[in-house]
Structures are given as structure tokens and as C-alpha cells.
Amino acid sequence: GAVVSQHPSRVICKSGTSVKIECRSLDFQATTMFWYRQFPKQSLMLMATSNEGSKATYEQGVEKDKFLINHASLTLSTLTVTSAHPEDSSFYICSAGQGAGGELFFGEGSRLTVL
Amino acid sequence: GIQVEQSPPDLILQEGANSTLRCNFSDSVNNLQWFHQNPWGQLINLFYIPSGTKQNGRLSATTVATERYSLLYISSSQTTDSGVYFCAVALIGAGSYQLTFGKGTKLSVIP
DSSP states (O other): OOOOEEEEEEEEEOOOOOOHHHEEEEESSSSSEEEEOOOOOOOEEEEEETTTTTTOOEETOTTTTTTTEEEEETTTTEEEEOOOOOGGGGEEEEEEESSSSSEEEEEEEEEEEEO | OOOOEOOOEEEEEETTTOOEEEEEEEEEEEEEEEEEEETTEEEEEEEEEEEEEETTTTEEEEEEGTTTEEEEOOOOOOGGEEEEEEEEEEEETTTTOOEEEEEEEEEEEEE
């Protein structure tokens, strides 16, 4: 299957700082990537759809100014959590697929802890 | 939006036992995937199965799209099968990549 890689896997930051998480498709090009968020013992919730060369589409209730998404190339999408607060602490995971429709593959996830 | 229900929410098995996990969904889909989330949080793709039956080793899955459900079978369970199993679907015409996840089944396999 296709490989999606995320970095960093864990990050701890102070309240008020910004954190950037990278999502890369290693062996294929992805015009669309997806960012999910998972709280402890809960399911994954879609945050936004990242589109190469255009603005991201955010799900209802997700603050676009808090969670900045940039999809500058066909193999890289970044999620920046701006002015992070403890309530932003969560597991963030990205996904991508190889074409229109079909199987999605997920990155390893990034665990953010905001102190 | 589409509703995805998984059952049972929790399952405890003795090593070597078989189990069936179920996923019901409320609308027609063109993508259905089963995942295993390991203790480190990584989602492992098990099956991409919008319809039909597939098998991979001790695991198999069946999706009956017309009746809006999918089943994941685990045979001869091992302790390494422990973790959370998620079913996720995408609506026809809604962008088949926008997966909606069920709440998962937490499986514990004890020696």
C-alpha cells in the first residue's frame, strides 16, 4: 500500500506557541489530503480537507485561523496549530489517497501536548 | 451526515477464539475501510471493501452494500490483535475520500 508519513510524532509546547505538523505522501502524489483529530478513547473526527494549490476546506466548528493548513506541493501538507492552548492537546493524524476515490492511507499521527 | 455504528463497543476474547465485528451505516457508500489502531495510535489498513468479501490471513471482511453493513471476522485470535478496530465509510458523490469513522470496537485478547 501507499505510504504516508507524519512528523513530528510527539511534540510538547508551551501555551501560546505555534506548532507545525507535516504530512507527506512518500511514494505517490496526493492532490487532496485530510486532517483528523482524535481525543483519548474517542473516534477520529475530520477537521479539514487540504487541497493542493488552493484553500483548505474546514469542517463545521473547526477554527480555520487556529488550524492553518498549507498544501504547497503534491506530496506535502502542513497543519499549524497557532497560539496553542491546553485544550488543543490531542492526537492529530493525516491521510491521503492515490487518486479520485479508492483507499485512504494514514500517517503515524502526531501527539500534541500543550502545557 | 452519514451515521456509522459499530458493535460491540468492547470485546474480550481468550486467545485462540474467533470473533465478528459489525459495522452498520445509514446511507449508500462507495468507500468502506476497516482499520486496526495499534497502542501507539497508528491506523493500520486492514481492508478496503466497499462491497464483497476479502480475506487476509486470519482476517476476513464482508460488505453487503445493499443492506448497509460490513462484518470483520477475526479467527484464532492472538494477543497482538488487541486494540481498537474502526470502520470508516465515505458517501457516494460526497468526495469518496471524506471518511466518516464509527466509534470503534475495543478488542482485548487475553492469554
